[in-house]
Amino acid sequence: MLYYLFRFLEGFDIPGAHIWSYISFRALLALILSLVISAWFGEKFIRWMKRHHISETARDASIDPFGVEKKGVPTMGGIIIIVAILVPVLLLGRMRNIYLILMIVTTVWLGFLGFLDDYIKIFKKNKEGLKGKYKIVGQISIGFIVGLTLWLSPDAVVRENISVQQQNQEVVIKHKTENVKSLQTTIPFFKNHNLDYSNIMAFCGEHKVAAGWILFVVMTIIVVTAVSNGANLNDGMDGMCAGNSAIIGVALGIFAYVSSHIVYAAYFDIMYIPGSQELVVFLCAFVGAMIGFLWYNAYPAQVFMGDTGSLTIGGIIGVCAVIIHKELLLPVLCGIFFIESLSVIIQTQWFKWQKRKGKRVRVFRATPIHDTFRRLDSQLDSTSTYLLRNWPHRPFHESKITIRFWITTIILAAITIITLKVR
Structure with missing residues (x-):
């Protein structure tokens, strides 16, 4: 909203109004604003939850092996994260951007799904929460909506990196001059090659493109569901999921930025995705919200994020990766989530x-x-x-486990980013 206001004021030569057109300014402002909101609102939220004695029944008996009792710690802290993401995005983002709309819808959809689960656990005193089949239906539904939108929306387009020429012994990557609907996605480590879903469905003959899009929608559903559940499983220690997700958010922000800049996209031999710069604003708000939430969620936690937070976080990561055509990088980038699920x-x-x-x-x-x-x-x-x-051979302190998992995620994020240069 502020973006449109200052772009309007720019027409009247208001000093400084033009700065709102810079993605770097809006992204960093979103980071700061989300951090401040999560820290300020988090304190108010925790006090309110404690005042009303709202905590997850399943957590009441949870005592750290080293003696720290977790009884009575408020949950549903995911509300803090969601508010800290949405407020900066609504203020600073370009709301006509299809990718930003999808990210907002994903956040609200999975946030509501997680809220239902936490509500049943807390207020209905049912430790099982929302039945698993309903969670899966909710995750599949948002994956289907995202995949179908990317298929049918005329705004969800790319410029494919298909032309490679030798000039003065240097490899020059060029993109198509027109925006097109594309079924290609980046393959890590393989130079000059993208995976095309329509080629996988080549056995369908003249219907291979339609079949490729169907496969893409199915892939989107699998990615969103898998990463959402992986984040949910990773949320088991103080600061664990929030810290890992912040690191993953930084890596995705880098991918979104270089994908939105045609020069950088050519340099790294990846697809140029017009409009994906708005994802940088969203991801900066996401990272800021994670860091602000860690202020209260770090060991010993003053609040748990609950399914309201963990399901939303995983969905955001999965949808963002699909939008920027980097879903095949997720097994590396979200390696911790993958191992948690596999175990x-x-x-x-x-x-x-x-x-x-x-x-x-x-x-x-x-x-x-x-x-x-x-x-x-x-x-x-x-x-x-x-x-x-x-x-x-021996148990470790919770904080040591959490920090070592963070370090592992940093290494995996670095490897994932390195794949750009390897290409």
Whole structure:
């Protein structure tokens, strides 16, 4: 809104009004504003939650192995994150931008889905929360909406990087002169090659393009659902999910910025995506909200984000990656989320398989995998056998586990960004 106001004032030669046309100014302002909002609103929100004794029942018995009791800590802190993202974006973003609209819709949609889950846990005293099938339906629905919009919207276009010429022994990347609807996506580490979904569906003959778009929509649904659930599983320790997500947000912001600049896009041999610069504003607000939330969520936490926050965070990351055609980079960039999800799948399926044989055998000491590093022997199920009972050899303090996971995510983000230069 402020963007349009100052662009209007620019016509009257108001000093300084032109600065609002610069993406760097609006992005950094969004970062600062979201950080301030999350810090200020967070304090008010936590006081209100405590005053009304609102906390998640499932957390009441959760006591840190090193003696810090988590009883009575307010949850639904994801509301702080959502407010801190939306306010700067609505003030500073170009609201006619299709990508920004999709990000706002995703934030509100998954925020509401997570809110329902937390509401049932807190006010209905049902530790199970919203049934899993309803969560999946909600995640699939927003993935379908995003994928279908990117397919049908005339504003969701790119300029493909298809022309490579040798000039003075230097490789020069050129883009098409016209904007086109494209089914291509970036393949990490492979120079001069993009994956085209229509080529995968070549067996459909003359209908391969339509089939490619259908595959793209399905891929969008899978990405959004997987990353949203991965972030949800990662939210198990103080500051864990917020810190990892902030790092991932910075990496995605870099990708969005270079994708929106035709010179940088040519230099890094990636597709030029007109309009994706507004994602930089959104992602700066996202990172600011994460950092501000960490002020209260760092160990020992004064508030938990709940599913209101974790489902929303994962969805934002997944949708943003799809928009900038970098979804194939997510297994690396969101490696922590991937490992968390994989550990739960392995643990669950192995236990079910062994149970059919009359045995109670588990692989890890606990899942998601971060719980393995803090679980004491006294907390293990005495009726079960653990294949990795002696790994790790001793439990670690929660804050040490969290920071080491952050460091791992920083390394993965650096590797992901390096893929640009490798191309």
